[in-house]
Amino acid sequence: MRPVGRLLSGLRWPALLTVLAVALSGCGSYFTSPASVLAPAGPVAARQLSLIQISLYIMLGIFVIVIGLWGWAIIRYRARRNDTREVSRSTGDSRLEILWTVVPLLIVIYLTVLTVQTEFYLTREPNPATSLQVSVTGHQFFWQFQYPGLGISTVHNLYIPVGEKVNLTLTSADVIHSFWVPELGGKTDAIPGYHTYMWLEASRAGSYFGECAQFCGVGHYLMHMTVIALPPAQFQAWVKSMQKKTSSSSAWALEGTRLVAAR
Amino acid sequence: MAAIAERVGAQPKAHAQGYLMSWLTTADHKRIGIMYLLASTLFFVVGGLEALMIRIQLSHPGNTFVSPTLYDQLFTMHGTTMIFLAVMPLFIGFINCIVPLQIGARDVAFPRMNALSLWLFVLGGILLNSSWFLGGAPNAGWFNYAPISLTPFNPGPGIDFYDIGLQLAGIGTLMTGINFIATIINMRAPGMSLMRMPLFTWTTFVTSVLILFAFPPFTVNLFLLMFDRLMGANFFNIAKGGNVLLWQHLFWIFGHPEVYILILPAFGIISEVIATFSRKTLFGYDSMVLATIAIGFLAFTVWVHHMFVDGFGPYVNSLFAITTMAIAVPTGVKIFNWIFTMWGGKIKFTTAMLFATGFIPLFVIGGISGVMLAMAPADFQYNDSYFVVAHLHYVLIGGSLMGVLAGAYYWFPKITGRLLNETLGKWHFWLLMIGFNVTFFPMHFLGLLGMPRRVATYSAALGPAVAFWNLVSTIGAFILAISFLFFFYNLFKTLRSGERAGPDPWDGRALEWAISSPAPVYNFAQTPLIRGRDAWWVEKTEGDGRLRAAEAESADGQHHGIHMPSGSIYPFLIALGLMIAGYGAIFGLLLLVAIGLVLAFFSIHRMIVAEDPGEIVEPVGGDGE
Known part of the structure; x- marks a missing residue:
């Protein structure tokens, strides 16, 4: 113990603490990501x-x-040199x-x-009357979101209101995918022939990185999505604008619907 | 009987055969074990090179070293190769070489079935790997989930190679399990009661039982998939009433016990090595045996923890979380028993002992992350992320492979008669410890930072931290690879000019150290009498340092030769026939299927009905000298 004690007292503690503090402050960036x-x-x-x-x-x-x-x-x-200890017989x-x-x-x-x-x-399951319902469908290699009560459908971007529980019902149009938005919550698989279920809630506005976590084929690594959490008023505005676009039946919207249906 | 006796008096056939033929026909468990070790080492190198290519690809974001198409094949073949063709058969190699010696047996219960196991594994492995040159390797992961493994999503022959190759290798493994259950139950020398068996023999026994119950569901799964892919059946096709989760259940009902098939033999090896080099008997032998059996039982009760995110609901998830966490208890018992085996001992740090002691912290890390993964709601975050990749490599490398390497340094002298070089061994150990931790510890962080598994590359948008830890991991992988260069050079050098070992270089405790190195073809000149746990140690410390024969020499005072099973080419031909039929099935060539099956069934028939006189071998000297 004595050498250790000498080492402890001999160290220049303030200097060491400074180094440690610098290392710790730099540490943060090695443990952050958008997901x-x-x-x-x-x-x-x-x-x-x-x-x-x-x-x-x-x-x-x-x-x-x-x-x-x-x-x-x-x-x-x-074992040491000239070790004469008796070995324990336990x-x-x-x-x-x-x-x-x-x-x-x-x-x-x-x-x-x-x-x-x-x-x-x-x-x-949160109360369906007070929470937003979204049907999520995994496709090779994109996510489709349908808001059955609102008549809206999107691809890639999931819009949700801040501070409200969102009910997700998941399925897949082809192979098994897994819905993962790490900052909002863990995964649930989207399985063909099944409807699985999860809920999420965003506490603050922002966009959150999402991805497919279950290997689903050659484009698996590209199967990202973004969850965009808007304050409730802005979310309502987005819903209105989307409903207007959907009802306008533009050539783009029709083409999009056709492509999704063809999957 | 007289006719047989006359025939066996003839020259042993092996001497009349060529060198290659003697290996192709052998039924000697030691030679079969050596071939298992050789073949699985080659597959290990292949799997390792695949891992290096994966790490090069992931060294920085957006890399294009390999295409996504190739990447998917690489990670699939890396996992499949390492599990089915490297680590499991490495253990089977040691089991073959050592277990019959540890129980004082002449050979295994079914020597020719043992040869058939070997050839099915070797040829199945070759068939699977030949996919690289015959239309592309399998690309749906080692877990090969439906429906991505079905024809509409995967028309190429890769999945068929996976299916047929693993059927062949799997039948071989199943027969190994049956063989060693029969061997350990029936062929123990007099006095070797169950509770005197060395721990490696015990773990082999429990492993064999796991194989017996775990492989059939997997075989069924492979057949269902084969029917779907090759014959248009609809077991997994939801459009025709099939169910994709059927595959997952059957796969993990096999797959989780498989994990214990890969770790229990390592537990056995660690127990042998730690006791030997601490110069103490194993601490808490009874609880070690009970813990092994408990782990074996629990192994079949936890499979849904691989499927926590399938949405089965809180009751199912809670149940399987509880059973999974329960496994931590018997596993913890083992860890403490190993530590207390060293406690009060005189530990000699040979390379084998370094690997055995190094196993403990690495396996504890893997066990800890295992408990964390068992907590279903937390697993929603870990599942299919790099956190799982970190966990499974701490268990499979930090656990299983460390066990394999401890066994390699420990038993190499018994198998070959030569001692591996200790200096090179220590380089291997320290480089492996550094390389392994640098490769896999950062993967815990990568998982928590949101990196999913099996991505062909990742976006720079995931941030500098993800890129940084990936680069660190890749550097570690190369250190790990370099450590194995020391190992392979050591093997090569030792086989050419290694120090001769003598029968008992480590002052060992179990029976294999009582006979010469390498063991003579008949193992023991006379069946030994077992007088205690640590059978050989008992004779060295309380007896006269010689094994006692179980029976006195025969009444007429004459020494009789030893009756040994003779070799046969038919096990190889059966496996070859099934391999040919397999290629026929993959490429839809019915004629080839017919030729292969005819060869296989002809050979089975010949093997069963042909008279097998066996051989008489004269022992040279006694045991324990």
């Missing part, structure tokens, strides 16, 4: 992130204990074995409770 699970923008993603964080901290605690024991064993009990210790069966079991039970709570929260 980050770590930067939730709605209650679903926030709930998922908190589950990730709690489990990560518990797991880090376990890691430190296990690796501490492991490190102690390989350092303390390595073949087991039921108290220890019970300890490291029961403690992990309790941890797992705790994580299970959190898991089940979150699972039911995320799958509880």
Whole structure:
């Protein structure tokens, strides 16, 4: 221990702390992206992130204990020159074995409770009367969004109102896709022959990077989308303008409808 | 009986045959094991080169090193090759070489079926890889989900190569499972009770049971897909009432036990190596055995955790989250038992021991991320992202492959008679540790930063962090590849001029160390009597350092030769016939199918009805000298 103690007192702490602070401040940019699970923008993603964080901290605690024991064993009990130690004749210790069966079991039970709570929260369907309904259809290689109550259909861009739960019903026109907007919430697969379900909510206005997460063919890597969350008033304005465009039946709109139908 | 006795008195056939023919016809579990190890090492190199091409492609955003079409084939073949043709058969190689020795047996229960397993694996693997030159490799992932694997989305022959190639290799694996269940139940030497078996034999037994129950659903799946693709059936075609999730369920009912088929033998190897080099008996043997069995059972109860985002609802997801997390408990028991096996020991850090001790932190990281992935609502975020890629490589490389390498350095002298070079081994270990962590740890970040799996490239719009960690990962992959150059050079150098090992270079504990290296063709001159756990250690410390024979020499005082199974070319011909039929099916050539099946069934018939006199071998010297 003495050399370690000398090292600790001998270090120039202020200098070290400065270096550390600089490294940490620079650190941020290595852990950001426009599609980050770590930067939730709605209650679903926030709930998922908190589950990730709690489990990560518990797991880090376990890691430190296990690796501490492991490190102690390989350092303390390595064979040395002229090592005259007697090798332990221990073949087991039921108290220890019970300890490291029961403690992990309790941890797992705790994580299970959190898991089940979150699972039911995320799958509880919001009131359809007060929430926006959107049908999502995956195609090779684009996303189509239909607003059945509003008579609107879009491709690539999903417009949603801020602060409102949005019910998504997903299916696919061809192969399996997976709908993923990391900052708003986790994935749900769009499966041909099935209707799957999820809900999302954006807490603040902005556009969110979305993508297909299930391998769906040669264009899988290009199958992006953007979720555009607008303040409610702006969203209503967008709905009106879209309804006007749809009813105008322009040549472009007809061509678009035909192309989508042909998929 | 007399007629047989006369015949077996003749010269052993192997001596009369050419060198190549003796390998093609062998039924010796040790030679079969060596061929398993050789073939799967070659497939491992192929899978590794595919991985390097993947990492080059992903080194920076928007890269065009390979086309998306080729990229999809690369990641599909990388996964398929590593799982079915590299890691699993590497373990089967060690199982073949070592398990009969550990239980004091002459050979496996069904030596020729063992040869058939080998040839089905080798020829199935060759068939699968020949797709690169015959119209394109499979491109729907190793998981090959319907409907992207169906003809409308995938008209080329690639998926058919996947289907037929894995059918062949899969039948071989299934027979290996049956063979080792029978071998371990029936062929243990007297005194080798179940609870005296070395841990590697135990994990082999549980692995074999997993194979027995896991491979049939996969085989069924492959047949259904074959019917859909080649014969116009509609099992997965929703337009005709099929169901695409049928494939996923059957695949993961196989696929999750498969993960344990890939890790349990590693657990066995780690147990052997840590006990040997700590110079202690395994800590908590009973709980190790129970934990192995518990993991085996739970393996079949967790498959839906691969399908958490399929929208099955909260009840199903919760149930499978609970069963999945439960696996952490027996796995944790094992980790603690390994650490406490080292506790109080005198640890000697040979290369084998370095790999075994290095296994622990890497596997713990993989286990930790496994528990995190089991939490279904969190998995909605991790699923199909690079977080999963990180997790699975910590388990498959940090777990399985570290086990394979610990086993390689540990048993190489037993298999070849020569010791691998320790200096080169240590280079291999340290470069691998650095390269592996640099490659795969950043993938946790990539997943959390929103990078999905199986993307042929990614947009610079995902930001500099994603580009940065991808570059780091690619650099790591090259360090990892360089570490294996040390390993392959070591193999080459050792086989040419390595130090001779002697029977027991590590002061080992299990029975394989009681006989010469390499083991003689008959294994033990006389069937040994097992007098305790760590059978050979017991004889060294409490006996006179020699194995005791289970039976005294026969009453007439004469020494009799050892009756060994004779070789046969028919296992190879059966596999060849099925391979030919497979090519016929892929290309719709019915004549070729007929020729192949005729060859296969003729060979099966010959193998069954032909008289097999076996061979008599004279032992040289006794055991344990």
